[in-house]
Amino acid sequence: MVDLSQYLPILLFLAVALGLSAAFVGLPMLVGRLTGAHNPYPDKLAEYECGFPAFEDPRNQFDVRFYLVAILFIVFDLEAAFLYPWAVSVFELGWTAWISMMVFIAELALGLAYAWKVGALEWE
Structure with a gap:
């Protein structure tokens, strides 16, 4: 018998963590509604980028190479941390x-060589 x-x-611990998480998310929204900070108007809801209106559709897709470079940065940042x-x-x-670190570095070197070969590091 267990x-x-x-x-x-x-x-x-889980109950306290969930309660605090809900409080940190819900209380600021509730206080904003009750104190009048929630007052949307067209200028407030307009998108802006660096102080001027966006000149392209904000729903444009990013090139996948942007994400590949970001993933490579994270991988090599973790390598430095280890x-x-x-x-x-x-x-x-x-x-x-x-020996285990040499295997780890060899795997990262192979990954970098592959990314270089497929052109993930080339930018147009």
């Missing part, structure tokens, strides 16, 4: 850590 009372702290702690402790961790 003792479910051990899960009570987790359920309380590489520094590894470099600090590599001598204490031994050959296993060194």
Whole structure:
């Protein structure tokens, strides 16, 4: 028989987290409605970009290369985040850590070579 009372702290934590999340989302909207800050008018609802009206349709699709460059940036940013702690402790961790990091860097290098080959880094 499983003792479910051990899960009570987790359920309380989830209840508090959901309650606080709902409060942080709902209370500002409610206060805005009650205090009159919610007053839409055409100038307030108009889109603007850098202080002037948009000159193109705001629903234009972005080129997929924009997203590929963003994903590549995130991947190599994460590489830097993993590489520094590894470099600090590599001598204490031994050959296993060194080999696993070399495999990780090789995978990233293959991914970069593939992105370069298919033209993900070329911009028109």
